Amino acid sequence: MKKYLFAILAIFLGHSGLKAQEIAELTLNDAILYAIENNVNTKNARLEMLISKATVKETTATGLPQIxxxxxxxxxxxxxxxxxxxxxxxxxxxxxxxxxxxxxxxxxxxxxxxxxxxxxxDGSFFVGLRAAQTLKQLTEYDLTKTENDVIENVKKAYFGVLVNEVRIRLAEANLARTDTLLKETKALNEAGFAEKIDVSRIQVQRNNTFTQLERAKTSWQVSKELLKLQMGLPTEYEITVTENLSELNPQEELMRLLVEEGQSRIELDQLNTQLELTQLDLKNNTVQYMxxxxxxxxxxxxxxxxxxxxxxxxxxxxxxxxxxxxxxxPIFDGLSKSARIQKNRVQINQLENQRVFLNESFKNEILTARFNLKNDLNILEVQTANLQLAKEVYDIARIKYQEGVGSNLELVQADSDLIEAEFNYLSALYDGLISKVNLEKALGLLKADLTN
Structure with a gap:
């Protein structure tokens, strides 16, 4: 907890007088650490731990003198x-x-x-005391699971902000390129070397590119608001991310992740604890015959x-x-204890069946996540090459058009293909990032770096 607080202070100490619209600069790990402390779900999970501790004290008190x-x-x-x-x-x-x-x-x-x-x-007292301790352990697992979910959501939201920033930069570059081409084509039209329809085609392309830029800016704002929501940061504060996609996803890390064995999933710990609680409930109902x-x-x-x-x-x-x-x-209770015992035994069988299914589903989840990440990395590689190829085609079409050996329609089509290749590249990039987070989750590796 002290490490968390240290991280929070590191982010905001210099902004102790933060006012609305002042900018907080965030790395991914900063965002995760802040979210772990301030997301409403983790707050409630920590409060639930306090409730479980109070339950242990309450159960212990029943075995002490009552005056x-x-x-x-x-x-x-x-x-x-x-x-x-x-x-x-x-x-x-x-x-x-x-x-x-x-x-x-x-x-x-x-x-x-x-x-x-x-x-x-009183046999129920000793069983209840152990059950209260087990419940406390379950709330600790619940807190860990909640933190993992928050980390997953923050990572995906953070990546969304980064991808939209790249999308804006590409759209701005496209708009600048189209504006230059439009200016040149208008000059050629005025000099009699280009037709009016050539100007109109590029104007249409320019309008489409401007629309894409505005959409990218809107998506960027929405993604930042989503990130703030996942962090638990009030919406009146402004944030900026300080990392880029290549820093967060080095190739060697992705390759290592594909062969990682992984760790035990917290969901299995939760289920095992629930099973233990049900077994203790069975024992409690049994000792009530004494x-x-x-x-x-x-x-x-x-x-x-x-x-x-x-x-x-x-x-x-x-x-x-x-x-x-x-x-x-106890002599006769209408067989109510017997009915509760039978119910407990059925519940135990249900949880054991669920545990078997959970283990198998984890294996399937890992296989699927690895397959998706490999597939997305292959698609990203193809789209990266395709983007480079689209740039080369556009450059050639532009040179041909400027030298009078290429058509305006060919140049507009090359520009359209380049924009499409850019957005396909961004889509592949984002899909790869999401698949990476999903694989980390499947392997039980979602966590924040608490050493910062």
């Missing part, structure tokens, strides 16, 4: 009547009824006591009087105490 105090002050507007048989030798012949009504009690009574109990044996034993005791002082001002006279107060052991023996 409660009590106080009462009672008033009887009418003292209860007790009926006695009107029979010799204590009968009253002057009373015609066969019972004698007698009031036993006083108008006011009060008491002050302390009750004490200590669990001696009796529970508690040590109990109480001390009490009670007083009474016919008048309120005499209730608390010392002569009217008397003490009492009790020490004992109580045992609760």
């Amino acid at each position: 409660n105090g009590s106080f009462n002050l009672d008033y009887n507007p009418q003292i209860p009547v007790v009926f006695l048989p009107n029979e010799p030798p204590f009968g009253d012949p002057t009373i015609p009824s066969d019972v004698i009504p007698a009031r036993f009690g006083v108008s006011y009574s009060s008491g002050l006591g302390i009750n004490f109990s200590q669990m001696i044996f 009796p529970t034993i508690d040590f109990v005791g109480n001390i009490r002082r009670s007083g009474a009087g016919n008048e309120l001002n005499t209730v608390f006279d010392g002569v009217n107060w008397f003490g009492s105490s009790l020490i004992g052991v109580s045992m609760n023996i």
Whole structure:
């Protein structure tokens, strides 16, 4: 946690007075570290860990001495009547009824006591204590899984920003190239060496290129907002990314990733912990057939009087105490415990089946991610070569057009092919980046660099 905080301070210490639209410069690792601390999902996961720690304390407390105090002050507007048989030798012949009504009690009574109990044996307590510890472990795994999901989302969003920046640069270069060509063609048209339709074709191409530039700028803004959302950074702050795609994806790293064995997936740890919790629930339901034993005791002082001002006279107060052991023996509960045990056993079978499926799905996920990354790298290589070829074709078409041996239509088509090759290259580049993140996830390698 201290490492996380250090990273956050490193990013924002120089911006302690950040105002809206001030720029925070971010590397990918900076963005990940900030997101781990500030994304709403990781915040809630850490709060869930605090809840689990409190649950452990709560469960432990049930095995500690329980002490409660009590106080009462009672008033009887009418003292209860007790009926006695009107029979010799204590009968009253002057009373015609066969019972004698007698009031036993006083108008006011009060008491002050302390009750004490200590669990001696309860099988559910020990199982519950272990279950609470296991639940705490599960919330730790949940936090790790949430952090992994945040890292995945931040990486993809960060790459989206980088790709859109490249897209803007290419679109600006295309627009500048088309503007130059349009200017030259207008001059040729005015000199009588080019037709009006030649100017119109290039003007159409220029308008399309300008539209692509505006779309690229919009996509760039949207991708930055998505990155801020994944980071948990307020939208009023402006960010800029400081790395480029080649720095983040060196070829040797990609090749190493394709042969990486990977690590155990956190999802499997979560499932195993859920299985352990279900087994503990089964054990808890089983031990409930056993009796529970508690040590109990109480001390009490009670007083009474016919008048309120005499209730608390010392002569009217008397003490009492009790020490004992109580045992609760379950006999018959309508087979509810048996039903819960059967349900637990079915749940355990479900989780075991899910674990087998999860292991197989992880293998399939790794194979698919490796295949996709290899395929995307091959496509990227082809598109890179295709982009270079499209540039050469455009340069040749431009030279031919300037020398009067090539047509305007040929040049416009070459420019259109170049733009298409650029966007195919960007698409292949982005697909490769996403496939890389997916393979890292499949191998269990998604993590932030905490050494910075």
